[in-house]
Amino acid sequence: MFQTEQNAIEEQIINIIAQKGLTIPEKIHWNAIPFSGEWGISTSFFQLAAQEARLNKTGQPQKLNVASLAQEIANAIAASITLPSGFSRVEAVKGYLNLYFSTADFSQRVVDTVLTQGDKFGWGEAKGQRILVEFSQPNTHKAFHVGHLRNVVIGDAICNILEAAGYDVIRANYINDTGLHVIKWLWNYQKYHLGERPGKDKTRWMGDLYAEANHRMEESPEAENEVRALFARWDQRDEEVIALWRESRQWSLDGFDEIYNLLGVRFDNIFYDHELEKPGQKLVEELIKKGIAIDERPEGPVIIRLDDLLGLKKETYRVLVILRSDGTSLYSTKDLPLAIEKFEKFNPDRSIYVIDVRQSLYLQQIYKTLAVMGHPDWSERCYHLSYEIVNLPGNVTIASREGTVVLLEDLVREAENRALEVVKEKNPELNSETMQEVAHMVALGAIKYPMLARDNNKIVTFDWKSALDFNGQAAPYIQYAHVRANSILRRMDGDLPDSTAPQYDLEPSEVQLIDLISRLPAEIQRAAQEYKPLHLTNLAYELARSFNDFYMQCPVLKAEPDIKSARLRLVAAARQAIANVLTILGIKAPQVM
């Protein structure tokens, strides 16, 4: 946010270094100064000092040299640098050069920028690059549980982050509406539930019948043959089977729509498994003809020996199975034409797959297969955004087959009930409709935040106690800070005051709050670069904490007129920054709580 000033200072530093006959560094790296009530930027000279120490070869212990040499360089620069306007002072400390902002100028700039840009504050300039993000990938005829939730929440947040960073994003879903799990479901339905229809909660009902199908199959010995026979009828496009599939599939799709609406997630493009089955089988034949795939049928499946094709001696990508020995399709049968279709249809600069970590080898195999098929460029543009799974306490894996699931609808309902209790207790004068709305926003925020607030490759352990705990580092805390800011602004007489540089010494809590607000644009870029929503959950929390600190220490409405004006604008800017970062995370910011 202070690029111009940084550049001007960098130029000076480089000149001074050159005058001293020292090696000019390739890049000057700026950090924040550890906060002590003042605000500014900082760089260190250890690298430069180490370089000089090596060149001099004094034979002295280098350890002592570097620290003091870095301090000498910092001293020299501090002594001869001319501070651009907007800076209050410069200091050399422990090898660091610290440049402090004159808070009046810079805080005005930050606040003005936020209020001018409004809900686009933090957004980067358009990069002219297209990114396709595939996420969610639900299975029809199965339950939707908290394990699937992490995928949707991360995928949605990543799309928002990339969009905010300046990319053109295509949100893609890939719905698995065919496969063995569907046939099992149809078998159970035909045999034991024919004519029944789902109730209000479609996804739960579909999931229950799927779990039941698995139990029945375990119990009855003839089931496996019946299911196989049904799969064969499906493959022959038997009218009765197709009709039943079409109807039941739609129940799942309707249920998914409800879930996505509930979560506030949308898609630009939906790919369906069943559309890729035949193209996939055709593609397999081509690959066999080209000598890329090896046909071991009928004794074995159709495979691709990736290590052999790539000339790798050490086992790396191993063997990918692309068609069953009976000719029916696998995941890979369909993922290959899907990967191709994405490029042919959208030509994205990057094609991202949000899929859990257990499929990392498989996805590398798919990407490498694209390369050996003659599309190395596409292969390189593919990226597996992997994340760890959600477990239950005691390291129990969530499995829809076993029924060890926490259903999304149960979680949301419990969280809403809990949130409603708290709203009633904390703010009884709200009308019941508002209470419901607030409870909904709080519940969903509380559910989403912990899925985003730990690193993607860390396992999330779901337990009811912490899922329903709204205290501490959690979404409701951040939402509450937004509500407090909103509350002040609601009570303000008239419009927001015009911009002025504050004519008083800012409190440390004000300086810190402004500092954090100013970091949003850079943090969005970083989160996009590293595909890590975590950076934004951290910033959101720090913003809220800093605002609460400010709220405690700095009266706004009762302050002297000039102070009041500046603080009102700061409150408005803080509210905007918090709202923006929450929006990117897919979390709503309520007006009251």
Next chain:
RNA sequence: GCCCCUGUAGCUCAAUGGAUAGAGCACCGGACUUCUAAUCCGAUGGUUGUGAGUUCGAGUCUCACCAGGGGCGCCA
């Protein structure tokens, strides 16, 4: 056997190779005639799994080992 991930306070987790490793929870002690106390302040709590190495500097990079989890020819 090969590969990947994780290991930081009692618990759950942070920390662009850089200044004194920080939060929350839990526990203990304080603060509501003051813009919403879903808040704030204070106290306690650390050999960053172990051992080497690279570096001026390592929780962060490299290697080995230990512990836990995951993946590896017809599941998705």
